[in-house]
Amino acid sequence: MRLLDRLQRRFGRFAVPHLTEGLIACQVVAYFFQQSNASLLSTIALVPRRVLEGEVWRLFTFLGTPPLSNPLFAFFFWYMFYLMGAALEHTWSEFRYNVYLLVGWAATVVMSFLQPDSIASIGFLQGSVFLAFAYLYPDFQILFMFILPVKMKWMAVLTWLYYLVILLLGDVTAKLLILASVCNFVLFFWSDILSRLRSSRRRMARQTEQSRAAKTPRHVCSVCGADNLRNPELSFRYCSKCVGSPCYCDTHLREHQHIVAGPIADKDNGRKN
Numbered sequence: 001m002r003l004l005d006r007l008q009r010r011f012g013r014f015a016v017p018h019l020t021e022g023l024i025a026c027q028v029v030a031y032f033f034q035q036s037n038a039s040l041l042s043t044i045a046l047v048p049r050r051v052l053e054g055e056v057w058r059l060f061t062f063l064g065t066p067p068l069s070n071p072l073f074a075f076f077f078w079y080m081f082y083l084m085g086a087a088l089e090h091t092w093s094e095f096r097y098n099v100y101l102l103v104g105w106a107a108t109v110v111m112s113f114l115q116p117d118s119i120a121s122i123g124f125l126q127g128s129v130f131l132a133f134a135y136l137y138p139d140f141q142i143l144f145m146f147i148l149p150v151k152m153k154w155m156a157v158l159t160w161l162y163y164l165v166i167l168l169l170g171d172v173t174a175k176l177l178i179l180a181s182v183c184n185f186v187l188f189f190w191s192d193i194l195s196r197l198r199s200s201r202r203r204m205a206r207q208t209e210q211s212r213a214a215k216t217p218r219h220v221c222s223v224c225g226a227d228n229l230r231n232p233e234l235s236f237r238y239c240s241k242c243v244g245s246p247c248y249c250d251t252h253l254r255e256h257q258h259i260v261a262g263p264i265a266d267k268d269n270g271r272k273n
Ligand SMILES: [Zn+2]
Pocket: 221, 222, 223, 224, 225, 226, 248, 249, 250, 251, 252
């Protein structure tokens, strides 16, 4: 992406490192605070109506919303988020990873304002980190819940299916959040996906061409139509005395009348090869 390269040259030095760890730290703090103060989550959640009423902090604090309340699930979730976020940061550079999250965050906020009374979740933003990681490392295997080995690509397929189901059947807020979370993924990967599609189409065309070539016989007897594919037992020759040097099978090489052109036709015609 050329635009991103240009931006990186200009603003790369402002990149914030370890954004994943920062987000996880906020979520861990919120997770423990919420145990003693149950109303915490409703104070930090992104509810656009409340933002419009002046509670601007919600635009940022919702990023600290912790995952599921079960500590084991929460720990696994943070572990995975850390693993993927750190890998993306390492693969892309801090700046690009910042942009990826920033675009996801901005899209989430914009979409949430289309449904100002509902609560926007951070889940889909983290989902976009997962999708980017799975796209870059499809064969990376994780132990799901530390037990079940699963490859990233299969989890990504399930996630995309889940998104599709929500897009078809979910409520409006969920649909908007999914569109928001897919925004940054599309922005970062569309050119790569397009070029992959193009090269696979080229490959398919080449394969079709090759298989057609394999089905086309090289030698066809111009008298009886026998060819080297259907009649591998025959041998084929080209008669140099015939005009155009046509191909003949054994039998017709011996028995054919030479093809001649123009006025000398009568003279040569009838002479056996
Ligand atoms: Zn023949």
